[in-house]
Amino acid sequence: MSEFLLIHASAIRLGAFAGIFAVMALWEVLAPRRPQPIGRLARWPGNLGIVVLDSVLVRLLVPTTAVGAALFAQAHGWGLWHVLQLPAWLALPASLLLLDLAIYLQHVLFHAVPGLWRLHRMHHTDLEFDVTTGARFHPLEILLSLLIKLGVIVALGAPALAVLLFEVVLNATSMFNHGNVRLPRRLDGLLRWLVVTPDMHRVHHSWLPHETNSNFGFNLPWWDRLFGTYRAQPQDGQLGMTIGINQFRDTRELRLHRMLWQPFRGPADSYPITARRERDHDADVS
Secondary structure (H helix, E strand, O other): OHHHHHHHHHHHHHHHHHHHHHHHHHHHHHOEOOOOOOOHHHHHHHHHHHHHHHHHHHHHHOOOOHHHHHHHHHHHOOOHHHHHOOOHHHHHHHHHHHHHHHHHHHHHHHHHOHHHHHHHHHHHOOOOOOHHHHHOOOHHHHHHHHHHHHHHHHHHOOOHHHHHHHHHHHHHHHHHHOOOEOOOHHHHHHHOOOOOOHHHHHHHHEOOHHHHOOOOOOOOOHHHHHHOOOOOOOOOOOOOOOEOOOOOOOHHHHOHHHHHHHHHOOOOOOOOHHHHHHHHHHHHHO
């Protein structure tokens, strides 16, 4: 089983990505949630170019995959589950839950620290919101996120099967909740108790800072409700809200080479959570 997972994990992830991407892209054509005046030809080359670049850099610079790290920890008996001698039937769901919590907390961290926000904000400078936005992350953020994830996997001693399932599910839900797709309102209300829906996550891509700093979940919606970061709807409505942030709003910024330089241009501005709290404190003092 271990050898099978190590050999075929990348192929399974790639196949799942391609299949879900195709389904979501077709769904966006058949039942779009919002009009997209900028269009795919202006956005998709940069967004998909980032996906290719991220994949190549990870393969070249990181010596192991997430599944490989899990198998390495298992072979050496590393991690909390090995110390506690947790049975496999319990280690698998516990790993899925805690890995998702780690992704949520990491996401909040990248919004809280100005330097990390500079890396993450490229995800938010897309001027429309669709399935490709879900894979639009700066290479430096991807590499840093992967190192954090590998650390969590080893610290937990997460089973390799749980890691592979988590990777596939996270990719699937990220493409789903970034989809420009229409769901019946009642169905959306039910689903968002189980998974982050497109209408829920779209709020996170509003250009209003208090909305950008909400709905951080990618997969499970429970963490936002538990930690008080849940926001049901944008104040301007799903059709009236403005996507993006208040920087890099020229459509030329959708080009790949300009996207790559965005972390190093301009101020961190008003979006980092910590910067906003400091300004609020200074205003209260004065």
